[in-house]
Amino acid sequence: MIYYTEKEIKEEIEKGKIIILRGDQVYDVTDFADRHPGGKEYLVKHVGNDVTQQMQSETYHHHSLAAYTILKKYCIGNLMQKNVNLRHRNGTVKNGTVNGTANGISHSNGTVHSYGHSVHHDHTFPDDPIDWNEPILFQVPKLGDRYFDWVHRPVDGHLRLMKSEICEYFSQCPWYVVPLVWIPVVLLMLYTSYSSLQDGPCSFAVTLTKGIPVTTYHMPLLFVIGFLLWTLDEYVIHRWLFHLCPPSNYPVVMILHFLFHGQHHKAPMDKVRLVFPPVPAAALGVLVYSVYCLFMPPTMALTVFAGSISGYIVYDMIHYYLHHGVPYGSYFKSLKRYHVKHHYQDQQKGFGISSKMWDYPFGTLIKE
Structure with missing residues (x-):
């Protein structure tokens, strides 16, 4: 010592x-x-x-x-x-x-160190079967029923998920990639929807026999609706998909859970494993757009979805800011405290990230 x-x-x-x-x-x-x-x-x-x-x-x-x-x-x-x-x-x-x-000190080997630096690697999990010197993504099924407890015991450091350098590269994402990739996608969707509606309005069915014509004049309203819908999408995905306890007898489900969100809870301070990489984000995007198309015409859904993607961009930027920024103003300071409690005190509450709004009606608010 x-x-x-x-x-x-x-x-x-x-x-x-x-x-x-x-x-x-x-x-x-x-x-x-x-x-x-x-x-x-x-x-x-x-x-x-x-x-x-x-x-x-x-x-x-x-x-x-x-x-x-x-x-x-x-x-x-x-x-x-x-x-x-x-x-x-x-x-x-x-x-x-x-x-x-x-300034000397005795070590067990009798050597003398001055201003030495000792680092303890303690992963706090009994009989941890994970080999931390190897990529860990495909090791998580070894945890079995202990996985959910293990993933919610945070560690400080960077996680290597995959052996392949290419796969590992695309599993990481700096924060600035999100606006760089998705803002052009939003603009393309708005342009496509606008062009289609200029050729003729689409009909939003209110009843089986009557529909409301949707024109280009309705696009700003649809965009705002989509933006607000994202706050609900964010809550639903975070709570009922990302915080699903994966069954231990389905290793693939466990691996997917860790890939999509478990890794973030295991290493919440890892800067390149916080915002969503474009590929898994696109997969979730297809799911959300498909749900929208169940309730409205595809052309109309494009504008609404463009609003939701804009909400997602704002969400991911806020999420990164809460983890790695120095919040300014009472709203963001309160939101940072709230999100810290979600990670380190009560992981099964506080599912709102960019807003606490949906935690109120669903009864998952973390009390200050």
């Missing part, structure tokens, strides 16, 4: 390190600060301080078991207590000096 004096900790902080204490343990969370679910500013605020009480409080920063597990990864040693004598196997350590070497 590496020991640090208060002076050494202060020197590291002056170099720009974000170091916090919990009891007599010392943590260097500099690399983690930008991914901290509560925001970097809260770690900066407590630099050099003991955060035990803050982590145990019932206020905004009540921390889950996952938080303590993730924190272990950044433990770099213990705080050297004043006037404590420690025994090195080759000599005496007194007040941080090993055989005349300052």
